[in-house]
Amino acid sequence: MSSFSRQLKLSSSLIKRLQHRATAAAAAGERSFTTTEGHRPTIVHKQGLDILHDPWFNKGTAFSMTERDRLDLRGLLPPNVMSSDQQIERFMADLKRLEVNARDGPSDPNALAMWRILNRLHDRNETMYYKVLIAKIAEYAPIVYTPTVGLVCQNYSGLFRRPRGMYFSAADRGEMMSMVYNWPADQVDMIVVTDGSRILGLGDLGIQGIGIAIGKLDLYVAAAGMNPQRVLPVMIDVGTNNEKLLKNPLYLGLQEHRLDGEEYVEVVDEFMEAVFTRWPNVIVQFEDFQSKWAFKLLQRYRNIYRMFNDDVQGTAGVAIAGLLGAVRAQGKPLIDFPKMKIVVAGAGSAGIGVLNAARKTMARMLGNNEYAFESARSQFWVVDAKGLITEERENIDPDALPFARKVKEIGRQGLMEGASLEEVVRQVKPDVLLGLSAVGGLFSKEVLEALKCSTSTRPAIFAMSNPTKNAECTPEEAFSVLGENIIFASGSPFKDVDLGNGHIGHCNQGNNMYLFPGIGLGTLLSGSRIISDGMLQAAAECLAEYMTEEEVLKGIIFPPISRIRDITKEVAAAVIKEAIEEDLAEGYREMDARELQKLNQEEIETYVQNNMWSPEYPTLVYKKD
Ligand SMILES: NC(=O)c1ccc[n+]([C@@H]2O[C@H](COP(=O)([O-])OP(=O)(O)OC[C@H]3O[C@@H](n4cnc5c(N)ncnc54)[C@H](O)[C@@H]3O)[C@@H](O)[C@H]2O)c1
Numbered sequence: 288m289s290s291f292s293r294q295l296k297l298s299s300s301l302i303k304r305l306q307h308r309a310t311a312a313a314a315a316g317e318r319s320f321t322t323t324e325g326h327r328p329t330i331v332h333k334q335g336l337d338i339l340h341d342p343w344f345n346k347g348t349a350f351s352m353t354e355r356d357r358l359d360l361r362g363l364l365p366p367n368v369m370s371s372d373q374q375i376e377r378f379m380a381d382l383k384r385l386e387v388n389a390r391d392g393p394s395d396p397n398a399l400a401m402w403r404i405l406n407r408l409h410d411r412n413e414t415m416y417y418k419v420l421i422a423k424i425a426e427y428a429p430i431v432y433t434p435t436v437g438l439v440c441q442n443y444s445g446l447f448r449r450p451r452g453m454y455f456s457a458a459d460r461g462e463m464m465s466m467v468y469n470w471p472a473d474q475v476d477m478i479v480v481t482d483g484s485r486i487l488g489l490g491d492l493g494i495q496g497i498g499i500a501i502g503k504l505d506l507y508v509a510a511a512g513m514n515p516q517r518v519l520p521v522m523i524d525v526g527t528n529n530e531k532l533l534k535n536p537l538y539l540g541l542q543e544h545r546l547d548g549e550e551y552v553e554v555v556d557e558f559m560e561a562v563f564t565r566w567p568n569v570i571v572q573f574e575d576f577q578s579k580w581a582f583k584l585l586q587r588y589r590n591i592y593r594m595f596n597d598d599v600q601g602t603a604g605v606a607i608a609g610l611l612g613a614v615r616a617q618g619k620p621l622i623d624f625p626k627m628k629i630v631v632a633g634a635g636s637a638g639i640g641v642l643n644a645a646r647k648t649m650a651r652m653l654g655n656n657e658y659a660f661e662s663a664r665s666q667f668w669v670v671d672a673k674g675l676i677t678e679e680r681e682n683i684d685p686d687a688l689p690f691a692r693k694v695k696e697i698g699r700q701g702l703m704e705g706a707s708l709e710e711v712v713r714q715v716k717p718d719v720l721l722g723l724s725a726v727g728g729l730f731s732k733e734v735l736e737a738l739k740c741s742t743s744t745r746p747a748i749f750a751m752s753n754p755t756k757n758a759e760c761t762p763e764e765a766f767s768v769l770g771e772n773i774i775f776a777s778g779s780p781f782k783d784v785d786l787g788n789g790h791i792g793h794c795n796q797g798n799n800m801y802l803f804p805g806i807g808l809g810t811l812l813s814g815s816r817i818i819s820d821g822m823l824q825a826a827a828e829c830l831a832e833y834m835t836e837e838e839v840l841k842g843i844i845f846p847p848i849s850r851i852r853d854i855t856k857e858v859a860a861a862v863i864k865e866a867i868e869e870d871l872a873e874g875y876r877e878m879d880a881r882e883l884q885k886l887n888q889e890e891i892e893t894y895v896q897n898n899m900w901s902p903e904y905p906t907l908v909y910k911k912d
Pocket residue numbers: 485486487488489577578597598602605632633634635636637638670671672673708723724725726729751752753754757777778779797798799800
């Protein structure tokens with residue numbers, strides 16, 4: 288156990304290391320946890336144009352002459368055979384041209400145009416698409432993922448060309464169990480499903496929300512090395528309450544108001560039953576469901592299906608890692624975390640998820656008993672659209688109730704029910720101001736000025752709402768009001784700030800993308816039937832631990848996105864270790880539960896690494912059906 292884990296008082300005997308295991312097993316050749324699919328030819332049952340139109344097999348101009356003969360492709364392609372590197376070079380030149388040509392630099396229409404070009408590549412050649420994405424993840428994640436994916440969802444009815452993923456609608460009730468067989472893949476490892484009801488901070492986008500499921504799965508492939516032939520984006524279309532979409536003749540979804548209550552649950556139940564019947568080993572990530580349903584569905588399914596909610600659980604883990612980073616950045620020991628005063632703006636699925644996880648982490652550090660849990664509660668002040676939440680709040684949301692401040696207590700602090708964010712910050716003088724409100728600019732100049740009273744030596748600001756225009760403040764705003772001695776993180780990417788004195792104000796991206804790919808991959812490779820709190824906690828700790836002391840002291844508390852494949856590998860390994868520890872790991876393919884238990888830390892990482900898909904063209908051979 289690392290000293291880091293010890294400080295957190297975590298599950299103790301996590302790994303029984305069998306040091307001699309790797310060499311002995313390799314020498315005996317008794318098993319292989321290295322999958323060597325790489326050089327075997329892939330059998331195809333298609334020829335000619337059918338192959339060129341099939342993104343799973345298409346190589347475009349990279350088909351060799353012998354392959355062109357074998358697969359009846361002669362004459363269907365320009366004669367010059369290109370290497371995959373040449374293909375990428377040509378493609379990138381095209382993309383760059385667009386950037387150079389844009390008169391006023393990168394802008395929304397420009398980002399959308401880049402998305403279109405990448406999407407077309409995705410349609411015609413998946414291998415090349417993911418090669419580009421992995422090689423240039425820092426450049427293109429903001430296009431295929433947050434923030435541009437938000438714009439894509441808003442415009443999806445216009446952008447839609449070739450369908451991607453599956454749509455289950457309220458009109459399909461009773462049919463889902465058979466419909467699910469229309470998907471061509473016999474194996475699906477990962478589903479990201481949304482009902483489009485709360486896409487980023489953009490509200491109800493109905494069926495257009497499928498874009499977010501596609502974007503998340505792009506990261507599953509690029510960061511976690513999930514095989515793109517085994518991922519499935521899903522939209523559950525139960526209608527929309529977005530009046531504009533209801534009236535838009537070009538809208539692609541059901542033009543009726545959202546189902547609610549039992550009827551809604553029945554649709555989601557039927558979908559879950561259908562996908563787990565066809566693919567019993569699939570993992571389902573719930574994404575961007577409105578808070579009203581996010582918690583209920585999570586509670587309903589998490590003990591019977593392999594599923595998690597990214598907005599509630601992934602975000603919580605990323606925030607915990609960030610909060611622990613903020614403690615370290617002050618040069619304090621982690622055990623000081625329970626002393627932090629934290630103001631959270633936003634009490635939706637993300638805010639409440641963070642609050643619950645932060646409270647549990649503090650309680651664990653304080654002795655993990657009821658008293659510790661109760662006393663941790665008093666470290667949080669929660670402000671929502673109606674102001675500070677106290678026990679006096681009428682019709683209080685049951686999920687927010689545990690964080691409602693006691694009236695007496697806040698009276699002493701000079702606060703009252705519904706107090707404004709600015710007042711709360713001024714009176715509480717918090718160490719951390721964390722926004723998951725979806726309200727752009729909420730951390731106004733006045734709020735940031737109030738934070739100057741913070742009792743912390745290095746206050747932290749987490750403006751976590753997405754996309755960019757919904758961020759509670761920009762890093763420029765934060766650094767210009769509060770000076771350089773702060774920690775800053777945002778949900779969407781911003782550039783670092785030049786502070787003008789030769790110093791840089793670091794802008795961290797605090798986004799659940801640093802956890803969900805590793806949670807999914809670790810769950811898959813462990814073979815755990817559920818995703819436990821312990822597995823999620825292990826993922827969060829791994830992320831927190833990833834940054835070095837030196838980086839953290841510089842204010843860098845999250846890794847740059849260029850390291851996302853590496854951090855994902857580590858997170859997946861941490862999740863597997865925890866699943867083994869909790870006796871949940873049932874194994875994956877040739878790696879059964881007993882074999883898994885024999886792996887030491889290094890072997891688990893090798894096992895993960897060897898099961899991460901990389902975009903390389905396989906040699907194709909034709910075989911008649
Ligand atoms: N960075 C990340 O990884 C990450 C992860 C999940 C969600 N998010 C973002 O968090 C935001 C919220 O997501 P959610 O699912 O919790 O949404 P939600 O709609 O369920 O919750 C929003 C909350 O903000 C509150 N709010 C609204 N106006 C406010 C105001 N003026 N002051 C204070 N609070 C206010 C609402 O009352 C509500 O409690 C979205 O923008 C989403 O993109 C970011």
